[in-house]
Amino acid sequence: MTVALHDLLPAGLRRGWAVxxxxxxxxxxxxFRARQIADPHATAVIDAKGKLCYTALDRKVRCLAAGLAGLGIRPGEVVGVQLPDGRGAVIADLALAALGAVALPFPVGRGSLEAEALLRTAEAVAVIAAAEHRGSHPAAALRVLGPALPGLRHVIAAGRVGSTPEGTIPLTGLLRSDPAAFVPARPDPDSxxxxxxxxGSEAEPKMVAYSHNALAGGRGNFLASLMPDGTPPRSLFLVPLGSAFGSNGTAVTLARHGGTLILLDHFTPEAALAAVREHRPTxxxxxxxxxxxxxxxLEGPGPDTDGLPAPTALVLGGSALDETTAEEAARAFGCPVVNLYGSADGVNCHTGLGEETRGADAAGVVAGRPDPRVADIRIADPDTHERLPDGEIGEIIARGPMTPMCYVASPELDARYRTxxxxxxxxxxxxxxxDGILHLVGRLKDIVIRGGANISPAEVERELAPHPRVRDVVCVGIPDRLMGERLAACVVPRGPEAPTLASLGEHLTRRGLERRKHPERLLVLAELPLTPAGKPDRAALRERLTRTAPSAPGQAPAAPLAHAG
Incomplete structure (x- = not known):
């Protein structure tokens, strides 16, 4: 059985963008094949194993596609991919596209319960996973799920010869398949x-189906707007290719633009800075x-403080970008800092190369000017969905070439999130x-309710970001018996001296934020924990604050949390 994936966009619109x-x-x-033919020896991927040109990559793609076809995987079937950033993830992406199958990538680090929900809902027939990655064993964990996933026919393990768990299929064997007889499926670009x-914040992650045209077209147009001379990009991805942000990798950087992917199998700031210096990404x-x-x-002593070669752009998304970080990054990297507002659900807007990232004001965070070649954006009444006049606050809605087809096997989500x-x-x-500029104000649901009063964590984060002793900050609500919820600030300090709760309150008062919105708990951290997708892990912070009693009135004990890249 193959999951039904239907397109909720009017067919005339979708066809019009192709025409x-x-x-x-x-x-x-x-x-991708056209790019390979045009420049066969161009570098496609740079990873921990070295460089891989377009021709060598294409041969590996065809071998894997032939091997997967030999396992009985057919066009339209869903195959999960849980691999770290590297050539293996790229080969899997392109091989599934060549088969006409549907790739379901998700980052290494997502737990087995979440993986089970994803594979079950999408009716995946196979999954390709790492045999081992940084002490975890994803392929073995997925193999254990077999009885709960009767539709999952194969677990394919990527790793050294002899390292594959019992009951899995070695990826190395599939990569030795003969590609000579393989004929690409040539699926409908709108499929x-x-x-x-x-x-996002749902109990189970939402899954969103994208067509070939939406990825290479809509998302491809986003990256094209950041390529001033049309030169193929050299894109350093600090986020996982298996994340929504990472979908700008294989489909966009390689297939659409013929560029080079520079990949780290695990993010660390030291490895990222070394990659910028060595590989000079655009x-x-x-x-x-x-x-x-x-x-x-870059601020501390040591080799990391040496100057950096300037990229064309530093593209930041996934969470709010404050003015202080944007200004410091622009100076350190010597290039424009692009503030990207976007999501897996099909919205994209960014500040562009020629615009300075302005700080938040009464109108909210500046997200940039919507590009109809990517996604047209409107402001609508949350209840009626009617368009609101310029200047009025409402729900952000989007529709355009990058708009996805539908939510996967979730008609209730289609009804809730699509008009x-x-x-x-x-x-x-x-x-x-x-002036046609989009300003992001907050979330409809992301509200902390303290004693019946609503507090927007995003608003408080924006006002705390300029504090001289705050390097990074996330605000979360924590349960409270008396008030229902209280607001906590989780802070990475700038410099050796951490801010106090009192100093944060004084700063917010000077910024004009009313007292009822001030944080009442403070957690000081060496680094913010990150989700497998690379975003601040609010759930982990909330859990930490909930189970940790304050060491002093209003303040939780300072301690580092490990982060996952």
Whole structure:
């Protein structure tokens, strides 16, 4: 049985973007193959194993596609991919595209319960996973799920010869398949190519189906706007290729633009800075927390403080980017800092190369000018979905070439987050000013309710970011018997001396934030924990605060938390 993936966008719109050239109207493997033919010896991937050119990559892709076909994997079937960033993840992506199958990538680090939910809901017939990665054993863990997943026919383990767990199929064997007789499937460019997994706040992650055209076209147009001279990009991905942000890797950097992927199998600030120096990327893609970690290393003693070769752009998304971080990063990297607002659900807006990242004001965080070649963005009444005039705050909705097809096997999510005309409801609050600039105000649901009063954590984070002793900050709500919830600030200090709760309150008062919105708990950390997708792990922080009694009134004990890249 194959999961049904239907397109909620009007067919005329989708076809119109192909006809007018907004989308390339080719499947991902055909686009990649054209790039390989045009420049066969260009470098496609740089990873821990070295460089891999387009021709060598294409041969590995065809071998794996032939091997997967030999296992009986057919067009339209879903195959999970849980691999660290590296050539293996790229080969799997392109091989599945060549088969006409649908890739379901998710980062290494997601737990077995979450993996089971993803594979079960998507009716995956196979999964490709690492035999071992940084002490974990994803393939073995997935093999154990077999009885709970009757539709999962194969677990394919990527690793050294002899390292594959019992009951799994070695990826090395499939890569030795004869590619000579393999014929690519050439799927419909408007059919499903990839399922993106949202790292949002739902009990189970949302899965969103994207077509070949939406990835190479809509998402490809986003990256094209950051390539001023059209030169193929050299993109350093600090985020996992298996994340929604990481979908700009194989499908966009390689297939659409013929560029080079620079990949780290695990993020550390030291490894990221070394990659910038050695490989001179044109684009560095990450989340603000990662860049703040890199800035910390640049400020300290040692080799990391040497000057950096300037990229074309530092592209930051996944969480709010404050003005202080943007200014410091622009000075340190010597390039524009692009503030990307986007999600797996199908919204994208960014500040662009020629715009300075402005701080938050009464209108919220500046997200940039919407690009209809990527996604048209409107502000709508949250209840009626009617368009609101410029300047009024409402729900941000989006529709355009990058709009996904549907949520996977979740008609209730389709009903909740898609309008009858195909617009995606983001759940974010914003406004569009008289100059056509989108401002992000907050979340419809991301509210801490203290004694019946609503507090937006995003608003408090924006006001705390300029504090001279705050390098990074996340605010979360924690349960409280008396007030229902209280707001806690989780802070990575700037410099050796951490801020106190009192100093944060004084700062917020000077910024004009009313007293009822001030944090009442403080957790000081060496680094913020990150989710497998590379975003600040709010759930881990909330759990830590909930189970840890304050060591002093209002303050939780200072201690580092490990982060997952």
């Amino acid at each position: 007018d050239g907004t989308c390339p109207d080719l499947d991902l493997y055909s686009l 499903a190519a990839r399922i993106l997994v949202s790292s 684009h560095v893609l990450g989340v603000p927390t990662m860049v703040r970690m890199m800035l910390d290393r 009858p005309e195909g617009w995606v409801r983001t759940g974010d609050l914003g406004l569009i000013d008289e």
